[in-house]
Amino acid sequence: MKNRKGFFSEGLLTAPSFLWLALFFAIPTLIVVSFTFHGHTPNGGVAEPYSLETWRALADPDYPSIIWRTLRISVKVTLWCILLSLPCAYAIARMDKRLRAIVAGAIMLPFWTSFVVRVFAWRTMLHPDGWLQACYLSYLRFNEWLFQCMPAFVQHTLTGLGLATPGPLDPAMATMLDSEVAVVLVSVYSFLPFSIMPIYSAAEKFDFSLMEAALDLGANSFYAFRKIFIPCIRQGIISAVLMVFIPAIGSYVIPQMLGGTNCVLIGNKIFMRAIQNRNIPHASALATLMAVSVLVPMAMTVWWRARQKARDLKKADNVVAAHIPGAKA
Amino acid sequence: MSDFLVFENVTKRFGPLTAVNNVSLGIKKGEFFSLLGPSGCGKTTLLRMLGGFEMPDSGRIFLDGKDITDLSPNQRRVHTVFQNYALFPTMTIWDNIAFSLKLSKLPKREIEEKVDAILGMIQMREHAWKYPNQLSGGQKQRVAIARALVDRPQVLLLDEPLAALDLKLRQHMLMELDLIHDQVGITFIYVTHDQGEAMSLSDRIAVMNRGKVEQLDQPAKIYEAPVSSFVAAFIGDTNFFAGEIVAASGDYCTIRCEGLGDIQAFNDRKLLVGQNVHLSVRPEKIHITLNAPQPENGVGVNVFQSTVTDVIYQGVYTKYWIMCGDRSVSALKPHSRFLLDQAPITWNDKVYMWWHPDDGYMIENFSESDAGLVQTPPDAPKEFPGK
The missing domain is CATH 2.40.50.100 (RNA polymerase II/Efflux pump adaptor protein, barrel-sandwich hybrid domain)
Structure with missing residues (x-):
């Protein structure tokens, strides 16, 4: 905004998108937030007088556990997606150009089928008599055996940390379908393309001669991958995290179809309050809570990055000051 | 004196193309040796085989009496200065240079001393906490050389290191390279297509053409008495x-x-x-x-x-x-x-x-x-x- 002309042309050019964001994002969000300060009418409307009735209703002890479950599952899904995407994106970026296009196309291919249909297909695949369930059971049995082999104090520690449950395995209770396992598995399946793509596009720009340089200087491949490749594609990883974490938090279809009653997430609760209970203010309050739980990690990331940058600059200044007398004016 | 680094009947093919064709040559310890030839003559392939990035189809490579043909790049004490410098963009200059030292698990104190010493040698102490993209071409070049030299490799490979610099800077870096070579006494192998660079720096030059060494001799002999x-x-x-x-x-x-x-x-x-x-x-x-x-x-x-x-x-x-x-x-x-x-x-x-x-x-x-x-x-x- 150095001169008026620049300001005007810039202002004019950005006005449509500003208007769009204001009309369809900012104002609706504010309306949603304002609903939370009203009660609801029996016929599904928003009551006229201001009240904190809705916020008091949020004190229901179910909600913290639902929010905690939602966050936990979203983090799990994000971690799995990133973990799977990194080697995948690395491999695609190292392929020759023609093969790269084919594989990138193959990753996008599932989008040609309806999301709901794909999620529904998982119901069949995860059927208690299916082979995936059989695999899962043997995995649990192996875990149980491993747990039995451990010394008592390790068993107690694991149980204490909530990482293991003692006692014999009940196959009837250990079904994948209608459980958190199914929700995480199918969420990872659904969101994986969204995390591969940003990481891949960052990896594609990565200069692989840096890996050679690292090997040349004595690093092994894994060290080079960790210390050179991952920091260089950091931007891609950050956008992949956001691309997976945000939809995972708002996830609604997958827990609805595969989570049963054991894995109700905040998205399902919002649906329940808005459509089944016809309590719009209550749904709005839950949505506000959800938005906050998304914005907080984002704000933290931004703050952390800004601090990192400031710290680097300060470090550089100090060194310059140490070596060039009189530079610190 | 037997040769420090020996290529023995080394051949490398890429599909139908023979990049390096039955090359045998010996390089002495501490020598400044140049591989000179037009692009596509196999000089870079020869260098990459020495670095461990390519495996020869046949033939052996010996370094200090040991067969290093099948070792991976991180198992040989041979470092490369890449044409595009290949500095790690997410690390400071200090961390770039300390990279190989950290891998060798030296005590922190010793790493600091070595990095500081080499930063002094390339006169870059005040740039230690900058990132590579904040440096000029000549500075990047110096950092790349320092990074490859800091843990004193047996051989330093330079792959057209001056190609990206302008003329004046190139001449300056040539003198500096010569000085660095005199200071560290490490065997330098220098790949270039620029005969001026090769002539002014090298103890000996191998002129390569179509995957073969045409002539290997001192610069003056190559110039005055060419074999072909x-x-x-x-x-x-x-x-x-x-x-x-x-x-x-x-x-x-x-x-x-x-x-x-x-x-x-x-x-x-x-x-x-x-x-x-x-x-x-x-x-x-x-x-x-x-x-x-x-x-x-x-x-x-x-x-x-x-x-x-x-x-x-x-x-x-x-x-x-x-x-x-x-x-x-x-x-x-x-x-x-x-x-x-x-x-x-x-x-x-x-x-x-x-x-x-x-x-x-x-x-x-x-x-x-x-x-x-x-x-x-x-x-x-x-x-x-x-x-």
Whole structure:
């Protein structure tokens, strides 16, 4: 905004998108937030007088556990997606150009089928008599055996940390379908393309001669991958995290179809309050809570990055000051 | 002294292309050794095999008596300075340089001392906490060299390290490289297509062409006594005179060159009458004068009348294209005196061109395609478009 002309042309050019964001994002969000300060009418409307009735209703002890479950599952899904995407994106970026296009196309291919249909297909695949369930059971049995082999104090520690449950395995209770396992598995399946793509596009720009340089200087491949490749594609990883974490938090279809009653997430609760209970203010309050739980990690990331940058600059200044007398004016 | 680094019958193919064809050579400890050749001659492939990035199809590589052919890059104490520097963009200069030291699990104190010492050597202490993208090309270059040298490898490989720098900086870095080599005493292997760089730095040069080493010798020997027409034409510039030896007596022989006449040449290899040879005469060895030279000490032979067709003034010297019969010959005339006081030789002057019989070098190994590497006179301008 150095001169008026620049300001005007810039202002004019950005006005449509500003208007769009204001009309369809900012104002609706504010309306949603304002609903939370009203009660609801029996016929599904928003009551006229201001009240904190809705916020008091949020004190229901179910909600913290639902929010905690939602966050936990979203983090799990994000971690799995990133973990799977990194080697995948690395491999695609190292392929020759023609093969790269084919594989990138193959990753996008599932989008040609309806999301709901794909999620529904998982119901069949995860059927208690299916082979995936059989695999899962043997995995649990192996875990149980491993747990039995451990010394008592390790068993107690694991149980204490909530990482293991003692006692014999009940196959009837250990079904994948209608459980958190199914929700995480199918969420990872659904969101994986969204995390591969940003990481891949960052990896594609990565200069692989840096890996050679690292090997040349004595690093092994894994060290080079960790210390050179991952920091260089950091931007891609950050956008992949956001691309997976945000939809995972708002996830609604997958827990609805595969989570049963054991894995109700905040998205399902919002649906329940808005459509089944016809309590719009209550749904709005839950949505506000959800938005906050998304914005907080984002704000933290931004703050952390800004601090990192400031710290680097300060470090550089100090060194310059140490070596060039009189530079610190 | 046996060689420190040995290539033994090394061959590398990429599909139908043989990049390196049965190369054997030995490099001495502490030597500044250059691999010189046009692009695609296999010099970079040879270097990459030494670095461990390519595996030879056959042959072995020995370093300090040990077979390193099958070792991976991180298992050999051979470091590379890459053409694009390959500095790690997410690390500071300090961390870039400390990379190899951290891997060798040295105590922190020692790492700090070593990094600081080498930062001092390349005069970059005040830039230690900058990132590579904040540095200029020459600075990046110095950091790349420091990073590769800091843990004192057995051999340092330099892959066209100066290609991305401008002329002045290149000349400066050349001197600095020479200085660094003197300071650290590590074997340097330098890959380049620039003969000037190779000549000014190297103890020895291997001239490569089509996957083979054509000649391996000291720079002056390669320049003055090229073994093939390729070496003669690729290193510097030259004039080729083809002919048949018609007389040979003592140290000299007479070559009958069609369209020019008889040429006297030093016959160091005792070639016999009847043999076809090519004589390579460097442009700076050819003198041109307006008056016929006085015959003395062998001068008086190899004198030919010719006409100046082009004059290219270069400050240090002037390059002349002269027509002698139906052939174009290039000659350099150095200006060791104040030029403006002298009667200049200019376009269409009738001149005498001559050279000492000792100054031509006979080449038996001649290929017509190499003659294309020799500079040719600029074409007469075609009709100017749009005039």
